[in-house]
């Protein structure tokens with residue numbers, strides 16, 4: 001039995017035998033305290049220092065992967081819960097790191113959608129905004145993304161590429177398959193950074 005559970009049992013026994021304690025209220029208090037600490041912690045994430053913070057945790061995250069490869073295959077629910085919880089508290093509009101630095105892979109369908117949103121031809125979208133990279137993928141000609149507005153809103157939000165809609169992928173099925181990619185993304189995305197940090201916490 002883990003030490004934490006043993007400790008909890010001891011506290012519970014103590015509280016049970018001291019009727020002046022209201023166990024339920026104490027439990028709620030500690031849950032709230034934990035949540036407040038988490039929120040405070042997230043507010044402390046400095047988007048500029050993120051690459052440095054991620055580099056410091058790199059070895060710990062890789063060690064976790066080596067030791068928990070099998071376990072990770074059944075951890076999607078836990079990862080998705082963390083993703084939802086953390087995404088709610090991180091303001092993408094205050095960050096926009098992905099739109100500033102990462103070049104999403106763009107599909108032919110994306111090009112059609114963008115062209116429709118801009119009321120122009122796909123050939124115009126290709127010429128003005130896209131290029132083929134060294135991996136033969138279609139990407140934006142330069143980053144920050146040409147559709148990123150100064151207030152960090154996406155000017156083609158409803159028609160943005162699939163890769164943009166799915167980023168940072170911490171809510172996708174079979175997360176273990178992109179665990180190592182997520183380690184790279186953690187230096188860009190505070191959501192990924194926090195998911196990995198909380199997932200691998202002792």
Ligand code: SF4
Pocket residue numbers: 090091092093095096097098099167168188189190191192
């Ligand atoms: S998805 Fe991540 S990197 Fe992109 S804006 Fe949101 S927090 Fe920033």
Ligand code: SF4
Pocket residue numbers: 098099104145146147148149153154155156157160161164
């Ligand atoms: S298309 Fe929109 S969501 Fe995608 S990178 Fe550009 S600004 Fe960001």
